[in-house]
Amino acid sequence: RYISAMRNAKWVWQRSDWPNFQYEEVVFTEICSEFTAVASRLAGRIEALSELPRQEITVDLMVSEAIKTMEIEGERLDRESVVNSIAALMGFLPGKGLAWDKKAEGVARLMTDVRQHWNQPLTHNLLFAWQQAVVPESYLYNINRGAYRDDEMQIVSGGVGHYKVHYEAPPPDRVEVEMDHFIDWYNATQGRLPGPVRAGVAHLWFEVIHPFDDGNGRVGRAIADQALSQDLG
Structure with missing residues (x-):
């Protein structure tokens, strides 16, 4: 049953063991x-x-x-x-x-x-502020700023009618719950995991959720920077 669940999961967040990251210490x-x-x-x-x-x-x-x-x-x-x-x-x-x-x-x-403010805990509001900073207000595009996305999110390439879906993030109704789990883990593991490991897992986990309409890459790298700073003090 476990192996079957792994094979039927198209995206990593659909796996039955998500988000239990494992690595060889x-x-x-x-x-x-x-x-x-x-x-x-x-x-x-x-x-x-x-x-x-x-x-x-x-x-x-x-x-x-x-x-x-x-x-x-x-x-x-x-x-x-x-x-x-x-x-x-x-x-x-x-x-x-x-x-x-x-x-x-x-x-x-x-x-x-x-x-x-490298030693402050990660919060929803802090992430909202970071995303709002790096995504300027636009009159051309309807982008949620300072809030999680309320629409589907896909990473695609190619032209209209010929595009390829490389990745599909969790649906919008799961984003806040997913971010709750991520933030709780991130704050609980400060000082308990080696900095580079914690930064790597945090960056991957955040990008898998892809919680924002725009700015996910920049905010994700900021989270990794903060994790390394906290490790070094």
């Missing part, structure tokens, strides 16, 4: 040790700097991450706009101001919030 032992060692060396080098260079390096690292997370979505941002926004939001480098580009400002707000 020994496979991650070396990876997690290396992550902690490299992160500690980097932190030590940054802490040894004086205040201004430390601020500049912090902004530069955050800007690189912000630009990369948007490039994955096919969006290219002006680096100077992101620098100005992050520096202003972090209270660094006087004279900098928020970018005119709402996408640059939005991803800057997301990166800054994750860094400044």
